[in-house]
Amino acid sequence: MSAPARPALKAGDFKSDLKPVWCPGCGDYHVLLSFGRALAQIGVPPEEVVVISGIGCSSRIPAYMNCYGFHGVHGRSLALATGVKVARPELTVIAAGGDGDGFSIGGNHFLHACRRNIDLTYVVMDNRVYGMTKGQPSPTTEPDWDSALSPGGTGLSPFHPMVIALASGANFVARTFSGDPAGTARVIAEAVRHPGFSFVQVLSPCVTFRPDARDWKGAVHAAPVEPTDDPARAARRIMTDDGFNTGILYRGARRPYPTGGGGAAAPAAPAAPAELAAEFVL
Ligand SMILES: Cc1ncc(C[n+]2csc(CCOP(=O)(O)OP(=O)(O)O)c2C)c(N)n1
Ligand code: SF4
DSSP states (O other): OOOOOOOOOOGGGGBOSOOOOOOTTOTHHHHHHHHHHHHHHHTOOGGGEEEEEOSSSGGGGGGGBSSEEEEOSTTOHHHHHHHHHHHOTTSEEEEEEEHIIIIIITHHHHHHHHHHTOSOEEEEEEOSSBTTTTSBOOTTSOTTOOBTTBTTOOOOOOOOHHHHHHHHTOSEEEEEETTOHHHHHHHHHHHHHSSSOEEEEEEOOOTTTOGGGGGHHHHOEEOSSOOBSOHHHHHHHHHTOOSOEEEEEEEOOOOOOOOSSSSTTOOOOOOOHHHHHHHTOO
């Protein structure tokens, strides 16, 4: 007798019983909803999903999800996600966190995760500020953003995550806005399905320490172009970007780093733990 068919998944199937402690109006609520919708669209069951984060308000997301999760240390979500994917390639692995977590302390890991091109999805909830530690400028903060902690602004050029991702070898690069949860869910679902390292920058306002970010709603606009598989074209587009274009910029065809799992990569067989251990015997 065959097993009864599992009912279609819903976004709510990916929600845990914990009530988020984010401030009312924080963009991250919508990102949480988009994660659930994306995974339900893909049809991957909660027990085959792992969401891994660092530290920050946005990095609380694994606790609010019903799937496997790991709330790690600051800036190290990609190191953990890489380890999980290599050990359990059949799982859907998503790393998530903030712009401080991913581009300051975790910046080096971001570059090399793009370069390695392991089949992971990395979602950064970019609010252009350190929310959890009460409003310090982050790598993506505008140079003239004035605040009590950076009077007159930092004067520093912001880090441009999509350009860096593209230049470092990411295989899928996109930007969305948290205020468009349906669009964000569609893009996250595509990012998860795309082989290799996928990077999604979600503009997600911190309404408490950047009340000006409420205006992003009027600033975001769908990119007036189709995604490209040509990195040079993607780079030219992004260099003239105003930071508020949304959509999929780039879908590449680089072969993902073999992790021993299925998928498009025709991977090598994984080493047995005993073989790995033997390599480390002194
Ligand atoms: C090693 C280490 N350094 C610094 C901190 C303090 N810290 C916690 S969260 C954070 C930044 C959070 O900003 P972001 O990643 O942008 O996330 P948000 O809170 O804005 O979602 C910092 C600096 C820490 N927890 N660990
Ligand atoms: S401090 Fe900012 S990022 Fe953190 S929960 Fe509040 S609104 Fe969201």
